[in-house]
Amino acid sequence: MSETIISMQGITKSYGKHQVLHDVNLDIQKGDIFGLIGRNGAGKTTLFKVILGLSDYKGKLTIAGSGNLSAGRRKIGFLVGSNFFGSMTARENLEYYRVMKGLKEKREIDLVLKIVGLDKAKGPYSRFSMGMKQRLGIANAMLGGPEILILDEPTNGLDPQGIADVRALIQRLNEEFGMTVIVSSHILGELQNTAHKFGIINEGTLARVITQEDLISQQRAVRLRVDDVDRAKAALAAAGVQVLDEVTEQRSLEDFYFSLVGGKGGNAQ
Numbered sequence: 001m002s003e004t005i006i007s008m009q010g011i012t013k014s015y016g017k018h019q020v021l022h023d024v025n026l027d028i029q030k031g032d033i034f035g036l037i038g039r040n041g042a043g044k045t046t047l048f049k050v051i052l053g054l055s056d057y058k059g060k061l062t063i064a065g066s067g068n069l070s071a072g073r074r075k076i077g078f079l080v081g082s083n084f085f086g087s088m089t090a091r092e093n094l095e096y097y098r099v100m101k102g103l104k105e106k107r108e109i110d111l112v113l114k115i116v117g118l119d120k121a122k123g124p125y126s127r128f129s130m131g132m133k134q135r136l137g138i139a140n141a142m143l144g145g146p147e148i149l150i151l152d153e154p155t156n157g158l159d160p161q162g163i164a165d166v167r168a169l170i171q172r173l174n175e176e177f178g179m180t181v182i183v184s185s186h187i188l189g190e191l192q193n194t195a196h197k198f199g200i201i202n203e204g205t206l207a208r209v210i211t212q213e214d215l216i217s218q219q220r221a222v223r224l225r226v227d228d229v230d231r232a233k234a235a236l237a238a239a240g241v242q243v244l245d246e247v248t249e250q251r252s253l254e255d256f257y258f259s260l261v262g263g264k265g266g267n268a269q
């Protein structure tokens, strides 16, 4: 039985007269990698801020099975923007946050730096590549051994190698350390093979939640290579035309997204 770790019912959020989340109902299951997909401005960060207690809202939120949100939120590590000191090393920055978070174990820093592959990183943060900066952000989110990780656009601004590294890291944290990961992106293809479930958010409305299996099983198309498509279609059943070549394609998350929210292109912006 899957266990719901975060439950949202009727979550609504407005900035003044501007309503940015409309009646969001969403359950996230323990052990999942959940991808939140939507254009810039769709409401992803706002939804994360609601979960983290950084933004007020209307509606019902439950974390880790309890209405005690403070206790639930202590089980969450997050990367929402980043705030590191440019003149300090990876280790020094994490040491600062370790003390801020009241964590006693100094060794934790070595552990998280190793996991994200920054244990040998030298020099100040300001000289880090974008990929290193994002990985340090993930390391920081992991301090304190949270059960749930919230990563807001962790691949933003990364090159393909950096994106692949972050994806692999997310999978490892999920598989090896059993973390539930909630990760957002405005680039559609990016999470397709990483997340188990996808929530599609559009203009503050959660348009749909779809699983990786749904995407594979429901969205299949069979391409038949024949000389005349119209005649072949009519003739197939009646005349028993032999299919010479058959290609089964999985509909991409991108196709699915645009069929739901309209528009086209390589990302959801």
Ligand code: ADP
Pocket: 015, 018, 020, 038, 039, 040, 041, 042, 043, 044, 045, 046, 047
């Ligand atoms: P996303 O993370 O999907 O890019 P956001 O949650 O950051 O989207 O923003 C959703 C909407 O809320 C946008 O229209 C944005 O302009 C608005 N918004 C976000 N933060 C604030 C704020 N502090 N004050 C007013 N409007 C805001």
